[in-house]
Amino acid sequence: MSQIDSLHRQHLLSRRDVLSRAGAGFGAIALAGMFAEEQNLLGAPESPLFLPHKAGTARNVIFLFMDGGPSHLDTFDPKPLVNEYAGKPLPPSIKRVITPMGVxxxxxxxxxxxxxxxxxxxxxxxxxxxxxxxxxxxxCVIRSCTSDALNHVGGVTQMNTGSILGGRPSLGAWVHYGLGSENRNLPGYVVLLDGDREPPGGNRVWGAGFMSAGHQGTKFLPGDHPILHLSSPAEISDHRQRRKLDYINQINRDHLARRPGDSELEARIASYELAFQMQAHAPEAVNLAEESQATHEVYGLNQKRTQAFGKNCLLARRLIERGVRFVQVYSGSGSRWDAHAKIEQNHTELCGATDQPIAALLQDLKQRGLLEETLVVWGGEFGRTPMSEKGDGRDHNPYGFTMWLAGGGVKGGQIIGATDDFGMHAVSRPVHVHSLHATILAALGLDHTEVIYRLQGRPERPTVNEGEVIDEVFG
Structure with missing residues (x-):
C-alpha cells in the first residue's frame, strides 16, 4: 500500500470524504477536480496536500500572539517567593543564565x-x-515552555518558524502546505495585526521560506478596511474582469512554462485568481456590521482600549467559520509587551486590551459549536525574568515561560509542567517550541515527522527534526 493510500484510510470524515465516497465513484471525479482546482488556486504544484495522518481533534487554529513577551509570573504562574526576595538577587540555588541585558x-x-x-x-x-x-x-496551561532565543527577532522567528534564524516556513505555512485550504475564495492563512508596526523579523515570520510563496500568510490591515482594493471600478463588469484575469494568467503561464519552479511567479498567478475570488466573497467575510450590537459589545468593539484587538478576535471567528485554516492575531504589534520598565503600566494596558476579547472569543466559539474544532493558542515569544532591569520592569526569559491552549480537543482545567520557585527555569516537563508546534500539528491530524518538504533532495520538517507531541494536552 502506498503512503498516500495509507493516509486516505486514516483521515477524518470531511467534505473530501463525502465527495470521494458519494455516487458510486462519481464523487471521486469531483474530488480530483477539486484537488486540481485547489492546487491551481494555491499556486503550489509541489504540495502533496496531505490528508491528515490520523483523526485530528481540530480543523482550524487561532493563534493569539502577545508580541514582546508577556510575564508568566504576573498572569498564569504565581511565584510567592519572588515577593519574599524582592530587592534581593536570586538565591545561589537558582542557575544563572545569559540574558541580553545582563541583569x-x-x-x-x-x-x-x-x-x-x-x-x-x-x-x-x-x-x-x-x-x-x-x-x-x-x-490547558503549559508552564514549562522553552525557547532558544534571547532577543525578540530570534524569539518571534522561532515561535513562528521553529528556528531563531530567518528563512524557514512559518507554522501556518506548514499547515497550509499539509492540509490546503477549506475555502477557495479566501486565503488559507491570515495574519491580523492590531497596529501599523510589524513584529520583529517582519513579514518573514508568516512567510513560506523555501516553499512556494503560495503558502505564506496573508496580512490583513488593521482598521475598518482590512483588505484594500476589493471592489472593481463601477465601469468594469465581472465578465470583463474575468476575461482580463484569464488573459493575464495565460501570459503568466506561458512564461512559467519556460521557467519551471519559479515559485514567486506561481504565487503571483495564484494571487490574481484568489484576488478575483475575494472580490466576491471577502467583503462579506470582513463585514463586522453584520454582527449584532450585543456581539460588538461582548468583544469590546465599543471601547477604545479593547476595540482593535476585539475586532481582530471577532474577525478571526468569522474567518475560521468560513474555512480559513490558520489565523494569527497579534496583540501589541511591534513588541509592545516588552516591559523592561514600567511593567505595571505596560501590562495593565495590554492585558486590559486583550482580556475581554479573548474571553468573548472563547464564549462565541463555544456557543456556536466551533470551540471543539478550533484550537486556540495564547502566548508570546518568551516570558520574563523575576529580576528588575530598570527598577520596575522584567527582562526576557526563554528558559521557562507559559503558553496555553483551549478547544480543538484540548483537555481543559489542567497545568502541564512547572518552573522553579522564581519562574526562571522549566524544571518539570520542559516543552520546547518544537514540541509546542508538534502538538498543534497533532491536533490537526498531522504527524510532524511525516509532513516533509524536499529541499534540494533534503527532507525538511516543520519541527526541524526535533520535538515531541505533548500527549497530556489531549487528556
Whole structure:
C-alpha cells in the first residue's frame, strides 16, 4: 500500500470524504477536480496536500500572539517567593543564565498581582486576566515552555518558524502546505495585526521560506478596511474582469512554462485568481456590521482600549467559520509587551486590551459549536525574568515561560509542567517550541515527522527534526 493510500484510510470524515465516497465513484471525479482546482488556486504544484495522518481533534487554529513577551509570573504562574526576595538577587540555588541585558544579579521585582483560583479546576489566574479566568476549565496551561532565543527577532522567528534564524516556513505555512485550504475564495492563512508596526523579523515570520510563496500568510490591515482594493471600478463588469484575469494568467503561464519552479511567479498567478475570488466573497467575510450590537459589545468593539484587538478576535471567528485554516492575531504589534520598565503600566494596558476579547472569543466559539474544532493558542515569544532591569520592569526569559491552549480537543482545567520557585527555569516537563508546534500539528491530524518538504533532495520538517507531541494536552 502506498503512503498516500495509507493516509486516505486514516483521515477524518470531511467534505473530501463525502465527495470521494458519494455516487458510486462519481464523487471521486469531483474530488480530483477539486484537488486540481485547489492546487491551481494555491499556486503550489509541489504540495502533496496531505490528508491528515490520523483523526485530528481540530480543523482550524487561532493563534493569539502577545508580541514582546508577556510575564508568566504576573498572569498564569504565581511565584510567592519572588515577593519574599524582592530587592534581593536570586538565591545561589537558582542557575544563572545569559540574558541580553545582563541583569541576573539585580534585585527581584515584586509582583503586585492578586490571584484567584478559577473554575472547578481551581487554576490560578491573576487579576490582569479575570475574564479569561472564567474559562480555565477549558484551558490547558503549559508552564514549562522553552525557547532558544534571547532577543525578540530570534524569539518571534522561532515561535513562528521553529528556528531563531530567518528563512524557514512559518507554522501556518506548514499547515497550509499539509492540509490546503477549506475555502477557495479566501486565503488559507491570515495574519491580523492590531497596529501599523510589524513584529520583529517582519513579514518573514508568516512567510513560506523555501516553499512556494503560495503558502505564506496573508496580512490583513488593521482598521475598518482590512483588505484594500476589493471592489472593481463601477465601469468594469465581472465578465470583463474575468476575461482580463484569464488573459493575464495565460501570459503568466506561458512564461512559467519556460521557467519551471519559479515559485514567486506561481504565487503571483495564484494571487490574481484568489484576488478575483475575494472580490466576491471577502467583503462579506470582513463585514463586522453584520454582527449584532450585543456581539460588538461582548468583544469590546465599543471601547477604545479593547476595540482593535476585539475586532481582530471577532474577525478571526468569522474567518475560521468560513474555512480559513490558520489565523494569527497579534496583540501589541511591534513588541509592545516588552516591559523592561514600567511593567505595571505596560501590562495593565495590554492585558486590559486583550482580556475581554479573548474571553468573548472563547464564549462565541463555544456557543456556536466551533470551540471543539478550533484550537486556540495564547502566548508570546518568551516570558520574563523575576529580576528588575530598570527598577520596575522584567527582562526576557526563554528558559521557562507559559503558553496555553483551549478547544480543538484540548483537555481543559489542567497545568502541564512547572518552573522553579522564581519562574526562571522549566524544571518539570520542559516543552520546547518544537514540541509546542508538534502538538498543534497533532491536533490537526498531522504527524510532524511525516509532513516533509524536499529541499534540494533534503527532507525538511516543520519541527526541524526535533520535538515531541505533548500527549497530556489531549487528556
Amino acid at each position: 541576573t544579579e539585580n534585585g527581584l521585582l515584586a509582583s503586585k498581582r492578586t490571584w484567584k483560583n478559577c473554575g472547578q479546576s481551581g487554576l490560578p489566574v491573576s487579576d490582569w486576566y479575570p475574564r479569561v479566568g472564567e474559562w480555565m476549565d477549558d484551558i
